[in-house]
Amino acid sequence: MLDQRLLRDNPELITQQLGRRGMSLDLMGLQLMARQERDLEEQRSNLQAEGNRIGKEVGLKIKGGAAPNSPEVQELRNEGNRIKHQVAVLEEEEKALEAKLREQLLTLPNLPSPEAPDGRSEDDNVEIKRWGTPRAKEDWLEEHWQIAERLELFEAERSVRIAQSRFVTLLGQGARLERALINFMLDLHGGKGYREVLPPILVNSASLTGSGQLPKFAEESFRCAEDDLWLTPTAEVPVTSLHRDEVIPAEQLPLKYVAYTPCFRREAGSYGRDTRGLIRLHQFNKVELYWFCHPEHSAEAHQQITADAEAVLEALELPYRKIELCTGDMGFSASRTYDLEVWLPGAGAYREISSCSVCGDFQARRSAIRMKEGKGTQLVHTLNGSGLAVGRTMAALLENGQQVDGSVKLPAALVPYFGSERIG
RNA sequence: GGAGAGGUGGCCGAGUGGUCGAAGGCGCAGCACUGGAAAUGCUGUAUAGGGGCAACUCUAUCGAGGGUUCGAAUCCCUCCCUCUCCGCCA
Numbered sequence: 001m002l003d004q005r006l007l008r009d010n011p012e013l014i015t016q017q018l019g020r021r022g023m024s025l026d027l028m029g030l031q032l033m034a035r036q037e038r039d040l041e042e043q044r045s046n047l048q049a050e051g052n053r054i055g056k057e058v059g060l061k062i063k064g065g066a067a068p069n070s071p072e073v074q075e076l077r078n079e080g081n082r083i084k085h086q087v088a089v090l091e092e093e094e095k096a097l098e099a100k101l102r103e104q105l106l107t108l109p110n111l112p113s114p115e116a117p118d119g120r121s122e123d124d125n126v127e128i129k130r131w132g133t134p135r136a137k138e139d140w141l142e143e144h145w146q147i148a149e150r151l152e153l154f155e156a157e158r159s160v161r162i163a164q165s166r167f168v169t170l171l172g173q174g175a176r177l178e179r180a181l182i183n184f185m186l187d188l189h190g191g192k193g194y195r196e197v198l199p200p201i202l203v204n205s206a207s208l209t210g211s212g213q214l215p216k217f218a219e220e221s222f223r224c225a226e227d228d229l230w231l232t233p234t235a236e237v238p239v240t241s242l243h244r245d246e247v248i249p250a251e252q253l254p255l256k257y258v259a260y261t262p263c264f265r266r267e268a269g270s271y272g273r274d275t276r277g278l279i280r281l282h283q284f285n286k287v288e289l290y291w292f293c294h295p296e297h298s299a300e301a302h303q304q305i306t307a308d309a310e311a312v313l314e315a316l317e318l319p320y321r322k323i324e325l326c327t328g329d330m331g332f333s334a335s336r337t338y339d340l341e342v343w344l345p346g347a348g349a350y351r352e353i354s355s356c357s358v359c360g361d362f363q364a365r366r367s368a369i370r371m372k373e374g375k376g377t378q379l380v381h382t383l384n385g386s387g388l389a390v391g392r393t394m395a396a397l398l399e400n401g402q403q404v405d406g407s408v409k410l411p412a413a414l415v416p417y418f419g420s421e422r423i424g
Numbered sequence: 425g426g427a428g429a430g431g432u433g434g435c436c437g438a439g440u441g442g443u444c445g446a447a448g449g450c451g452c453a454g455c456a457c458u459g460g461a462a463a464u465g466c467u468g469u470a471u472a473g474g475g476g477c478a479a480c481u482c483u484a485u486c487g488a489g490g491g492u493u494c495g496a497a498u499c500c501c502u503c504c505c506u507c508u509c510c511g512c513c514a
Contacts, residue, residue: 042474045483055495059442080494
C-alpha cells in the first residue's frame with residue numbers, strides 16, 4: 001500500500017510513477033478524500049479533548065461537594081452530551097471515508113524503483129547476464145513432458161480424474177526427483193543462513209491482503225467456500241504474515257527465511273498456454289526465499305537474494321539468463337524485479353524459473369511490519385525470490401540432461417539426494 | 425462439536441465507574457557508584473494518527489465491535505481468540 005501522506009502531499013509523484021507502469025490515473029479525488037479525512041480527524045479529536053475536559057470537571061465538582069443534579073453540574077452534563085453527539089456524527093463520517101480511502105489505496109500497485117527500466121511489456125525487459133552454455137538444438141531432443149511420459153515420471157491424464165486439467169501426479173522416479181530437489185534446495189539455502197519455515201498453506205484474507213494478492217487478484221486464488229481461507233498462491237503470503245503486526249528490533253534484521261510449500265493458482269486467462277507438462281499447473285511446488293530487512297539495506301539485499309537463487313541453477317549446472325523486468329511487466333507489489341530464465345533445449349527457449357523482487361515498504365505497510373531502531377519505528381522492507389520453482393526445475397533437468405540412449409543424466413550435486421546419477 | 429476458565433504494556437501481574445496509558449515486579453537503556461564488574465541507587469522505557477523547527481502537545485488504543493454514562497480497563501450486549509476437560513482424528 002502507498003503512503004497516505006504521499007497521497008495528501010504529492011499525488012503527482014504517484015501519478016507519474018504509476019504512469020511508468022502504463023497506468024493513467026487521476027488521483028485528485030483520492031487526494032481530496034485523504035485531506036478531508038485528516039480534517040475530520042482534527043475536528044473530532046479537538047471535540048474529544050473538550051469532552052474529556054468536561055468529564056474531568058464534573059468529577060472534580062462532585063468530589064468537591066457539588067450535588068450531582070445541581071444546575072451547574074447539569075449544565076456541564078448537557079454540554080458533554082452535545083459534544084458526544086457531535087463526535088458520533090464526525091466519527092461515522094470519518095470511518096466511512098477512511099474505509100473508502102483504504103479500499104481504493106489497496107488497489108494501487110507499488111511505485112517502481114527509479115532503477116527499474118521503463119517499458120510497456122515483457123518485450124522491454126532488459127537482459128542482465130547469461131550463465132552457462134546453452135545446449136545446441138538437435139533434432140532428437142525432446143521436450144520435458146515427452147521425456148517424462150516416456151520414462152513414466154508423471155501421469156497427466158489420470159490426474160484429471162483425480163482433480164482436473166492442469167494437475168499432475170508424479171510417479172516413481174519423478175516423485176523421487178521432486179522430493180530430492182526440494183531437499184536439495186532447502187539444504188543449500190539453509191546452509192547460507194536462511195531459516196527454514198514450513199507454514200500453513202491455507203491462509204486467511206488478511207494474509208493475502210497483506211502481501212498484495214487481495215483485493216485485486218481474488219480470481220487468481222482458490223478459496224475454501226465455507227471459511228475465510230484460501231489456498232496460498234506462493235509462500236510469500238504466509239511468510240509475510242509470519243510477522244504481520246509486529247515490531248522487530250533492528251538488530252535482528254535481516255530475517256531470512258526459506259520456505260517450501262505447494263502453491264495453488266487458478267491461472268485464469270492462460271487457457272491453451274503450456275498445457276502439457278510441468279510448466280503451468282494449478283498446483284506446484286516452490287522453494288521460496290524471503291527477507292525482512294532494514295530499509296537502508298534492501299537494494300543490496302535484492303542483489304543477494306537473486307544471487308542466492310542463481311546459486312541453485314549454477315549448482316544444478318543449468319544454463320540461465322537473468323533479466324530485469326521493465327515497469328510495465330512488474331508484479332503488483334514489486335518495486336524492482338529480476339527474473340531468472342532457465343534454458344530448455346527441448347523447447348529451444350528460456351523459461352522463467354525464478355522471480356526475485358524487492359517490495360520496499362509496500363507489503364510492510366499493508367501488513368504493519370515495523371522495525372525499532374532507537375526512538376520510534378519505521379516500516380521494514382521485504383523481498384522475495386523463488387529458489388526455485390521445483391516443477392520447472394525438474395523440466396529443465398530433464399531437457400538439459402537427456403542422453404541419446406533416452407536416459408537423463410543428473411548433475412553431480414543432486415546425486416546424493418536422488419540416489420542415482422541417471423534416470424531411465 | 426460439547427462443557428468450563430481466561431484475554432491488561434516486551435514479559436509477569438494489580439486494578440469493579442472519575443484526574444488510569446494504567447500500581448508493582450522483571451527485562452532493557454542511560455547515569456551514579458567501581459580499577460573493572462556484580463550488587464545498589466536514580467532516571468527513562470508501548471503503538472497509531474494529528475499539530476509543532478523543537479521542547480512538547482492533542483486524540484485513540486487494557487482481545488474486537490457495539491451500548492449505558494458528563495466520565496468505562498472497570499457495568500451491559502455481540503463476536504473473536506487462547507487454555508483445560510470430553511468427543512472425533514493423522
